[in-house]
Amino acid sequence: MLGPRRFLPSISLLCAFEAAARTGSVTAAARELNLTQSAVSRQIKLLEEQLEVELFHREKQTISVTPGGEAYAREIRAALRKIGTASLMLRANPLGGTLTLAILPTFGTRWLAPRLPQFLSHNPGITINLVTRLSYFDFRQDPVDAAIHFGGSDWPGGEMEKIRSETVVPACSPALRDQHGFQSAADLRNASLLHLTTRPDAWERWFALHGAPAQSVRGMLFDQFATAAQAAIAGLGVALLPEFLILEELETGRLVRALDLPMVSAEAYYLVWPADRAMHPPLLAFRQWLRTQASPEGE
Numbered sequence: 001m002l003g004p005r006r007f008l009p010s011i012s013l014l015c016a017f018e019a020a021a022r023t024g025s026v027t028a029a030a031r032e033l034n035l036t037q038s039a040v041s042r043q044i045k046l047l048e049e050q051l052e053v054e055l056f057h058r059e060k061q062t063i064s065v066t067p068g069g070e071a072y073a074r075e076i077r078a079a080l081r082k083i084g085t086a087s088l089m090l091r092a093n094p095l096g097g098t099l100t101l102a103i104l105p106t107f108g109t110r111w112l113a114p115r116l117p118q119f120l121s122h123n124p125g126i127t128i129n130l131v132t133r134l135s136y137f138d139f140r141q142d143p144v145d146a147a148i149h150f151g152g153s154d155w156p157g158g159e160m161e162k163i164r165s166e167t168v169v170p171a172c173s174p175a176l177r178d179q180h181g182f183q184s185a186a187d188l189r190n191a192s193l194l195h196l197t198t199r200p201d202a203w204e205r206w207f208a209l210h211g212a213p214a215q216s217v218r219g220m221l222f223d224q225f226a227t228a229a230q231a232a233i234a235g236l237g238v239a240l241l242p243e244f245l246i247l248e249e250l251e252t253g254r255l256v257r258a259l260d261l262p263m264v265s266a267e268a269y270y271l272v273w274p275a276d277r278a279m280h281p282p283l284l285a286f287r288q289w290l291r292t293q294a295s296p297e298g299e
Contacts, residue, residue, distance in 0.1 A: 192237030
């Protein structure tokens with residue numbers, strides 16, 4: 001239920017206020033909105049009168065946003081962004097069959113994207129928008145319907161469904177493998193180890209699993225699998241990579257297993273969505289389709 005009308009200012013008033021708060025200038029806000037300075041000043045004054053709150057300190061020809069105005073501006077900025085995104089999505093698909101999905105970059109390009117044509121061919125009324133997110137985010141602040149997440153089976157404020165597990169393998173260039181002649185897990189400590197910032201303890205877990213010292217494991221840091229894989233291909237070191245995401249590189253020989261010592265990750269890939277989007281028809285169709293694509297552990 002919406003609140004009293006007095007607390008629902010018009011978009012024009014909010015846009016004028018947000019622009020002035022962000023730029024710190026009525027002149028800059030007027031230029032951005034293609035209005036006169038007096039028009040922007042008048043809209044801000046009307047908003048203050050409607051809210052019965054002073055939003056700016058005024059001194060001669062300058063303005064500065066009040067602490068309360070700054071907090072209000074942040075909320076209004078997020079709301080305007082959501083309205084703009086919703087309008088763009090509606091324009092792109094007037095029938096409303098849009099699914100905005102946050103994806104992990106490498107999983108999205110290597111696993112999901114090749115399969116999406118099949119989903120779209122079976123659901124011709126649905127449009128999918130993809131955005132990249134590397135970690136947890138707040139569904140209340142981010143206008144997405146669902147996200148593909150790697151980690152544990154928990155997400156604050158979200159419902160989850162498992163997509164698949166994964167097996168990681170130590171991968172490197174053929175030249176690096178031949179150079180070091182790895183024979184045991186402990187031998188990998190003689191090479192440079194490539195780490196993912198999102199999985200800071202992966203190498204420690206791998207060494208412990210295979211009976212090698214797991215302390216003080218150091219090396220280069222990467223924020224995405226794709227760059228870590230490219231670094232491994234270039235011979236910069238050994239990376240722990242999901243086997244199903246590097247099948248092409250393994251088949252072509254650009255990457256090889258430094259040792260045939262896999263590890264099943266404790267975490268898994270999940271589809272996550274906010275509870276209030278659970279019955280969104282495109283999301284329901286996508287969830288049902290994902291179940292047909294689920295793979296056994298590590299495959």
